Amino acid sequence: MFRAGLKSAFSIPCLECRQTGCGRRRAVGNSMQARVSVQQAKTDETAYYRREIHSRVVNFRKVTWLLALMVGCALGLMVVAVPLAYGLLDSPWLEVAGVATGGAGAFLLMGAAYIKRRVDVDMTRLIGDFKLAHARQDTDALTGAFVRNRFLADLSEAILRSRGEGGAVALLVFDVDHFKQINDGFGHPVGDAVLEFCVRCARKTFPGAVVGRMGGDEFAVFIEHDSPISVGYIDQACGEFLAGLREGFHIGHRRQTVSSSIGIAMSPGDATRADLLFGHADIALYEAKRAGRGTWRFFRPEILADKRQERFVERELRAAILMQELKVLYQPIVNSKGDLKSLEALVRWDHSSRGRINPNEFIPIAERSRLIHDLGMAVLRQVCMDMAGLPNVRVNVNVSARQLQLGHFKEDYIAILAEADVDPSRITLEITESSLLEASDVLKDRIGTLRDAGFSIALDDFGMGYSEFNQLRTLPFDIIKIDKSYTQSLGVDKVTDIFVSAVVSVATHLDRQVVAEGVETEADISRASAAGCGLFQGHLFDKPLTAEAVGRKYARPGSSPVTRASSAA
Known part of the structure; x- marks a missing residue:
C-alpha cells in the first residue's frame, strides 16, 4: 500500500487525461509518447511540466525534511540500541528492547534510502520529459522546422558568434509563390504537403543550416560560416534550391511543382541584429516578387531609400486626396x-x-x-x-x-x-x-x-x-x-x-x-x-x-x- 501510494504521488497524468478528465495516469517517462498535432497543445504541455516540476520541488523539500527526521530518529534509536545490545546496561529486558530498537532504526534508514531513490528517479524523468516537451515547443508540428522565436534566438546567437570570430551569417527568407491558389485549388492537405516539401528541399540544399517557419508559407534559413560567405555560393545554392522545388513531388497520381521567391541579407554587411537582418531579407524578398517571382534578390541599401521615398509619396498622396x-x-x-x-x-x-x-x-x-x-x-x-x-x-x-x-x-x-x-x-x-x-x-x-x-x-x-x-x-x-x-x-x-x-x-x-x-x-x-x-x-x-x-x-x-x-x- 505504501508502494502504491508512492507511485501515485510521483506519476503524471497523460495529456489526453488532462484534457478529457478520464482519470487514468501513466508514468512520467511515457508521457511524451502521445502525438500533439497543434502548437497550442505543445505550449500547454510545456507549461504543465513547468508546474509539475515546481510542485515536485516543493514536495522534494517536504520529503527532505521527512528524510532528515527519519534519519535522525534512526540514529537516535541506534544510539540507544548499541549500549542495550552490548549489555552495557544491567537490566536483562533491555537487551530485547535494544535489538528491537536497532531493527527499527535499520528499517527507517532503508525506508529513507528507498524514498530518496524514488524521488531522484522521478525528478530525473520529469526533467528529461520537460526538456523534450520544450524542444517540441520550439519546432513546427507540420514541417519540423524551428518556430519563429526559436529561429530568431538562434540567429541572434549566430550573429554574435560571427562578430567575435570574424565569420559571417547569410539569411535567406523565402515563401511559396501563389500559395493561396494552391490551397484553394487543391485543398489544405496538398498545401501542407507543399510546405513540408519546401523544408525538405531547404535542408537538402543547405546542409547544416538552420531552417525556421516564420508563419504561414514563409520560411527562413541561415547559414553560419567562420569566414565571409561569397555571393557566388549563395547564387548557386539558391539556383539549386529553386530547381529542386520546380522538380516537385508526387502526391496521389500527379506531380505538384512549387515556385518560390527568395530574399537574402548578409551579416555583418547588411545588419548586426537579428531583427534588422530579417527585415532586410524580407525587403529583398519583396523585390524578388516584384521582379516576377521564382527568383532571388540580395538586399541593397538603395532599397531602403526607395522604401523611404515610397512612404513619403504615400503620405503626401493621402494628404493630396484629402485636400483635393x-x-x-x-x-x-x-x-x-x-x-x-x-x-x-x-x-x-x-x-x-x-x-x-x-x-x-x-x-x-x-x-x-x-x-x-x-x-x-x-x-x-x-x-x-x-x-x-x-x-x-x-x-x-x-x-x-x-x-x-x-x-x-x-x-x-x-x-x-x-x-x-x-x-x-x-x-x-x-x-x-x-x-x-x-x-x-x-x-x-x-x-x-x-x-x-x-x-x-x-x-x-x-x-x-x-x-x-x-x-x-x-x-x-x-x-x-x-x-x-x-x-x-x-x-x-x-x-x-x-x-x-x-x-x-x-x-x-x-x-x-x-x-x-x-x-x-x-x-x-x-x-x-x-x-x-x-x-x-x-x-x-x-x-x-x-x-x-x-x-x-x-x-x-x-x-x-x-x-x-x-x-x-
Whole structure:
C-alpha cells in the first residue's frame, strides 16, 4: 500500500487525461509518447511540466525534511540500541528492547534510502520529459522546422558568434509563390504537403543550416560560416534550391511543382541584429516578387531609400486626396474625321515641393497602399464636377483591378454619380486587359452588373497581357483599346499587323469599338486606319487638356473637327 501510494504521488497524468478528465495516469517517462498535432497543445504541455516540476520541488523539500527526521530518529534509536545490545546496561529486558530498537532504526534508514531513490528517479524523468516537451515547443508540428522565436534566438546567437570570430551569417527568407491558389485549388492537405516539401528541399540544399517557419508559407534559413560567405555560393545554392522545388513531388497520381521567391541579407554587411537582418531579407524578398517571382534578390541599401521615398509619396498622396490637390486633365478620343467621340480622364499631381510627380510613380504606390480606391473616387468626383463644362460625350475613367475586388465598388461610384446628378451612361470604366483576363467568374459577374447599371467597359492596353482571343467572347466589355506599342509598330512589324488585324476582326464580329492608342504621327493614323481601327487617341490630336480648355475647344461633338496638334503648333 505504501508502494502504491508512492507511485501515485510521483506519476503524471497523460495529456489526453488532462484534457478529457478520464482519470487514468501513466508514468512520467511515457508521457511524451502521445502525438500533439497543434502548437497550442505543445505550449500547454510545456507549461504543465513547468508546474509539475515546481510542485515536485516543493514536495522534494517536504520529503527532505521527512528524510532528515527519519534519519535522525534512526540514529537516535541506534544510539540507544548499541549500549542495550552490548549489555552495557544491567537490566536483562533491555537487551530485547535494544535489538528491537536497532531493527527499527535499520528499517527507517532503508525506508529513507528507498524514498530518496524514488524521488531522484522521478525528478530525473520529469526533467528529461520537460526538456523534450520544450524542444517540441520550439519546432513546427507540420514541417519540423524551428518556430519563429526559436529561429530568431538562434540567429541572434549566430550573429554574435560571427562578430567575435570574424565569420559571417547569410539569411535567406523565402515563401511559396501563389500559395493561396494552391490551397484553394487543391485543398489544405496538398498545401501542407507543399510546405513540408519546401523544408525538405531547404535542408537538402543547405546542409547544416538552420531552417525556421516564420508563419504561414514563409520560411527562413541561415547559414553560419567562420569566414565571409561569397555571393557566388549563395547564387548557386539558391539556383539549386529553386530547381529542386520546380522538380516537385508526387502526391496521389500527379506531380505538384512549387515556385518560390527568395530574399537574402548578409551579416555583418547588411545588419548586426537579428531583427534588422530579417527585415532586410524580407525587403529583398519583396523585390524578388516584384521582379516576377521564382527568383532571388540580395538586399541593397538603395532599397531602403526607395522604401523611404515610397512612404513619403504615400503620405503626401493621402494628404493630396484629402485636400483635393489632384488635377484631372482630359485627352480627346476622335474618329478618322477628327470628330470628338469621348474623353479620357487623366489624373495629375503637382506637389508643392517636388513639382509634378509622374503617375507611373504614384499610382503603383496607391495600388500597394490601398489608396487606389480613394484616388479613383476623387477622380470621379472631379469628373462629375467638370461635366457641366464638358462636351456631351462619354468620359473614360481608369479603374484598378483592386477596386473591382471591393464589394462596395459599384455602390460607391453610383452614389458619387447620383450626388452629382450624372447618368452612368456618361462614364466608361477603363480596365486593363490583364485585370479582366485573370478575373474570376465573380469579378466578371461584378463587371457585368456595372454594365447593367449603365456604365460602358473599355479593355485598356490590349496586347500587354495574355491576349487570349478565345476569352474575348465572354468578357463583358464594349471597347478595345490597342496598346500604343502595337499602334506605333504597324507597318514595321508583320506580326503586329497580323495581331491588330485579328483584334479588329474579332471586335467587329462582336460589335465592339477599337481605339488605337499612342497616335503621334500622320503615319500612325494612316496605318491604324488601314488596319481597321475606328477611333484614335494620342498627342497628334491633342495633349491632355484642362476641363476649361476642352470646353472652349469642343463646344459639342462633331461641330469642331480636331485640328492636328502639329498644325496647331
